[in-house]
Amino acid sequence: MTEQHDSIILNFVVRVLLVPFIFVFGVYVLVHGEASPGGGFQAGAIVAAGLVLARLTTGSEHGERRISTRVLLWLASAGIGIYVLAGIVPLLAGVNFLDYAALPVEWFNAVAGHERTNRAMGIFIVEVGIFIGVFSVLVILYDHLTERFTDD
Amino acid sequence: MVWELELALFGLLVVSAIVALQLRDLIAAVAALSVYSFMAAALLAMMGAVDVAFTEAALGAGITGVLFIGAISLMHRRSVD
Numbered sequence: 570m571t572e573q574h575d576s577i578i579l580n581f582v583v584r585v586l587l588v589p590f591i592f593v594f595g596v597y598v599l600v601h602g603e604a605s606p607g608g609g610f611q612a613g614a615i616v617a618a619g620l621v622l623a624r625l626t627t628g629s630e631h632g633e634r635r636i637s638t639r640v641l642l643w644l645a646s647a648g649i650g651i652y653v654l655a656g657i658v659p660l661l662a663g664v665n666f667l668d669y670a671a672l673p674v675e676w677f678n679a680v681a682g683h684e685r686t687n688r689a690m691g692i693f694i695v696e697v698g699i700f701i702g703v704f705s706v707l708v709i710l711y712d713h714l715t716e717r718f719t720d721d
Numbered sequence: 722m723v724w725e726l727e728l729a730l731f732g733l734l735v736v737s738a739i740v741a742l743q744l745r746d747l748i749a750a751v752a753a754l755s756v757y758s759f760m761a762a763a764l765l766a767m768m769g770a771v772d773v774a775f776t777e778a779a780l781g782a783g784i785t786g787v788l789f790i791g792a793i794s795l796m797h798r799r800s801v802d
Contacts, residue, residue: 598775606774606775607772611772611775611776614779614780614784615779615783618779621784711791714791714792715791715794
């Protein structure tokens with residue numbers, strides 16, 4: 570399951586038609602997660618499915634992957650870091666752990682041009698952290714299952 | 722909602738679970754397990770738990786199938802017990 574398939578139809582359908590749509594749908598699920606079904610975990614699973622699909626068609630023995638396992642490991646750590654930071658920053662401000670109301674994100678309202686409460690922004694930051702962590706870990710799992718035990 | 726449809730989905734859920742347990746070819750068992758996950762997702766969506774159904778469809782029917790097949794490619798394809 571790790572060799573490249575030289576079918577132009579398979580490559581076109583998966584890499585041009587399917588995978589970009591899956592990525593856009595995953596980001597849609599992420600940013601609409603507070604109001605409708607969805608959220609960081611589901612969006613991460615969807616984006617990971619898209620990345621695994623791209624990896625299944627391109628294979629791993631020909632050339633370098635666009636996003637290597639090492640980068641994904643950093644991304645997974647960054648996802649956990651975002652979550653922990655969203656909890657630690659209110660703690661430093663003198664309120665409870667993960668008390669989003671104390672997050673210093675008011676400047677974002679001016680940038681985005683519409684009003685959101687600090688609490689909504691805090692939930693969104695945590696969901697972004699979960700999203701990055703989940704999709705990186707799922708793709709790392711796939712990478713480690715399909716590698717041919719070559720120590721790097 | 723429509724109880725006949727729900728009953729049919731539940732029947733398919735049980736049948737696919739039993740088939741996944743009985744099959745000796747592990748890749749076919751993974752396919753049966755994906756069917757099981759999809760039926761579970763449809764049932765959860767009918768019961769109103771759209772969030773759980775979403776997760777079940779994305780993870781159960783999508784990612785775990787690929788991960789299971791990746792694991793089977795590292796060992797024997799047929800079950801021996």
